[in-house]
Amino acid sequence: MAGNWRHTTLGEFVSLQRGHDLTEIERKPGTIPVMGSAGQNGFHDIALAKGPGIVIGRSGASFGQVHYCPVNYWPHNTALYVTDFHGNDPKFAYYFLKSISFARYNSGSAQPSLNRNFIYPIEVNVPPLEEQHAIAHILGKLDDKIELNRRMSETLEAIARAIFKSWFVDFDPVRAKASGEPSETICHRLGLTPDLLALFPDRLVDSELGEIPEGWFVWAVRDVGNIVCGKTPxxxxxxxxxxxxxxxxxxxxxxxxxxxxxxxxxxxxxxxxQTKKTLPAGSICVSCIATPGLVVITTEDSQTNQQINSVVPEHLGETYYWFWTLRDLGDEIRAGGSGGSVLTNLSTGRFSEMRVLAATADLRCSYQELLAPLFEVILSNTNQTRTLASLRDTLLPKLLSGELRVPETVGWADEGSPTPASPQN
Incomplete structure (x- = not known):
């Protein structure tokens, strides 16, 4: 055991209690997070537990999952929650509990179930409080940066999506020109340059997809580029x-x-x-079986399994336009078109014949050029997050076992690290 770490049991480290029932009918509008087995699950107007707090999924698919809540919350009955940290650092306790594999403590049969009495006897080694603060600080900073990257990417994705929707779904520039609105006003309102606005027509025409801008086309997916159905070696x-x-x-x-x-x-x-199954960077993968309608872009030579059909655009300088087009097609795949039933097994042939709207090549390329910096930041954030998560997952067991020791003064105190939580009523 590392240094002066304390040998104890999980039941002496934290106290746990089953959460409280809260039906959808009983929920009221509010700002209090409801914490269940899979994490936050909506809000309520009353808190039954003080934050910071921790919940552990006690049943179902989220059995054994550990989640942290920094504020007062409602602990749902699908989870166990910590009622007393016994003087330990709450954030450290969160990481400590995440390091425990609760799967082997299943007290149920067909349905996994976690009983606090089954896990209380688990023997653990716990560092002094100062070292708990330091460990929580290091791991917390990594998680904070991961969350910041996630939020930034989410915002940038929403911006890219909003511009695509304005141009290619709602046809805002076309409708504005058709209404006779002055070009200067349109450019100011929609954030367009005069040269970009000139690429949009000024009227809508009928098509099999409904009204579309004049000069645009209805294509089959196969017209976008080469269709590749994946395969598992x-x-x-x-x-x-x-x-x-x-x-x-x-x-x-x-x-x-x-x-x-x-x-x-x-x-x-x-x-x-199976070399013909290799996709170059910039290809667009669409899931068509089991969980249909998911869409991602490749960043290097890749292959997929047979549940995924991919499109290699004829012009890779249009990838971002076709990404959103196929993402929208994914919504149609999930809804099953006008039939209403989900297409859970969409063949490559049927996928390749689905109809999509093709704006003019100049507009498709203009969207790519304008939005490329946003997508590049999203990709950079994704890669950085992967590196940070790998570092965190490498450090976590070493820090929690004492294999890797940290100084007791890492700067946690002057950044508002929470004080040990007192027992909750």
Whole structure:
């Protein structure tokens, strides 16, 4: 055991209690976070626990997940929550609990369930309070930067999406010109240059997609570029898998614009075994089976599994235009078009025939040029976040085991580190 660390049990480290029922009907508008097994799940007008606080998923798919709440909150009955930190640093306790694998303490049968009495006897080693503060400070700073990157990217993505919607979905410049609004006023209102405004027509015409700007086209997805349906190399041949070529699957796509990190990679041998499935950087991947409608952009040569159809645009300088177009098509895939049933198994043939709106090439390229700096920042943030998360995950077990020691004065005190929480009623 490291230095003067204390050997104790989890039940002596923190006290836990099952959360409280709160049905949708009982919820009232408010600003109090409701913390459940999967983290924050909406808001309420009453807090039953003081922040900072911690919840641990006690059942279902989020069994054993640990979440932190910096403010007063309502602990939901799908989770256990800490009622007493016994003088320990709450943020340190959060990281400490995250390091414990609760899966082996399942007290249920078919449905996973976490009982506090099953986990209280777990033996743990706990550092002195000053070292807890220092560890929490280091890991917290990494998480703060990750969250900052996430929020920045979310904002930039919303800006890029809003401009795309204004130009290519709502046709704001076209409608403004058609109404006779002066060009100077349109440019000022929509943030356009005169040269950019000149690229938009001044009338709408009928099409199979409804009214579209004159001179624009209705294409099939196959007209955008080459369609590639992914394929999984035989898993019985381990030589096909390694650390060379990203192998994109649906879990790698959730919540992402770029596919920068994959759970699996192929070896060069595996990629060469199906070389026609390789996608260059700037390709657009669309999930079409199981969880349809997810869309990401490749950043390097990659391959996908068979649940994903990808489009390699004929002109890679239009990738961002087609990204949003296919993202909107993803909404149609999920909704099943006018039929109302979700298309959970969309073949490559059906995907390639789906209809999309093609603005003129000049406008597609202009959107790419204008928005490229935003997408570059999103990509940079994504890569930095991956590095920070890897560093945090490497440091966490070393810091919490005492293998890596930190000075007791790392600057946490002058940055408002929370004082140990007192028991909650």
């Amino acid at each position: 035989p898993t019985k041949n381990p030589a096909y898998y390694g650390n060379d070529i990203p192998f994109i699957t649906i879990p790698d796509m959730h919540g992402n614009v770029f596919a920068t990190m994959t759970q699996r990679k192929l070896s060069h041998k595996g990629a060469v075994s």
